[in-house]
Amino acid sequence: AQSVTQPDIHITVSEGASLELRCNYSYGATPYLFWYVQSPGQGLQLLLKYFSGDTLVQGIKGFEAEFKRSQSSFNLRKPSVHWSDAAEYFCAVGARAGTASKLTFGTGTRLQVTL
Amino acid sequence: NAGVTQTPKFQVLKTGQSMTLQCAQDMNHEYMSWYRQDPGMGLRLIHYSVGAGITDQGEVPNGYNVSRSTTEDFPLRLLSAAPSQTSVYFCATRPGTGGAGNQPQHFGDGTRLSIL
Numbered sequence: 001a002q003s004v005t006q007p008d009i010h011i012t013v014s015e016g017a018s019l020e021l022r023c024n025y026s027y028g029a030t031p032y033l034f035w036y037v038q039s040p041g042q043g044l045q046l047l048l049k050y051f052s053g054d055t056l057v058q059g060i061k062g063f064e065a066e067f068k069r070s071q072s073s074f075n076l077r078k079p080s081v082h083w084s085d086a087a088e089y090f091c092a093v094g095a096r097a098g099t100a101s102k103l104t105f106g107t108g109t110r111l112q113v114t115l
Numbered sequence: 116n117a118g119v120t121q122t123p124k125f126q127v128l129k130t131g132q133s134m135t136l137q138c139a140q141d142m143n144h145e146y147m148s149w150y151r152q153d154p155g156m157g158l159r160l161i162h163y164s165v166g167a168g169i170t171d172q173g174e175v176p177n178g179y180n181v182s183r184s185t186t187e188d189f190p191l192r193l194l195s196a197a198p199s200q201t202s203v204y205f206c207a208t209r210p211g212t213g214g215a216g217n218q219p220q221h222f223g224d225g226t227r228l229s230i231l
Contacts, residue, residue, distance in 0.1 A: 105159075
């Protein structure tokens with residue numbers, strides 16, 4: 001069964017500092033990988049996705065993520081955090097095969113940005 | 116273009132009451148799903164549908180019923196609410212019905228449900 005681990009429940013960074021949010025997955029083959037962001041009181045918004053090809057993927061709002069097969073990781077990065085990035089971030093893994101197979105989410109990392 | 120619309124946004128129920136959470140989409144997406152979000156547990160899939168007349172169970176289906184009579188609507192029913200069903204419920208849709216990864220999901224803004 002597929003699973004996702006986000007080891008950091010809560011992270012605080014200063015505005016302008018760099019950010020890396022960790023995500024490790026468990027899946028028997030190359031998965032589909034996603035990062036979503038959730039602002040308070042809102043639904044989830046897709047930041048970026050990895051399907052195949054270049055292992056460094058660019059997303060919206062200046063985020064990027066790197067797929068590392070050897071480490072089963074898909075960490076999210078941003079070189080300079082803005083106060084508006086404060087939110088909860090979810091990593092998710094989807095199976096490549098099967099009919100309408102499910103998307104499995106991690107438990108989320110809450111990002112706080114200090115000014 | 117409204118995308119995914121969930122109603123109501125907030126609801127308080129007493130134990131044993133029934134209610135229906137509504138989800139409507141205007142994107143002609145085949146796949147629709149319901150998740151619940153609980154602190155420290157991320158999002159867990161309750162039920163999903165790959166088209167009108169077709170539904171299936173997700174990870175935590177007990178206590179919930181669904182039906183899909185049209186492409187646009189996918190209501191979630193609680194037949195006899197329990198305090199353990201206090202949660203935030205999200206409806207999500209995507210155009211493809213194949214493996215979960217071929218298209219990202221679009222989420223509604225959620226329904227916050229409290230069961231007393």
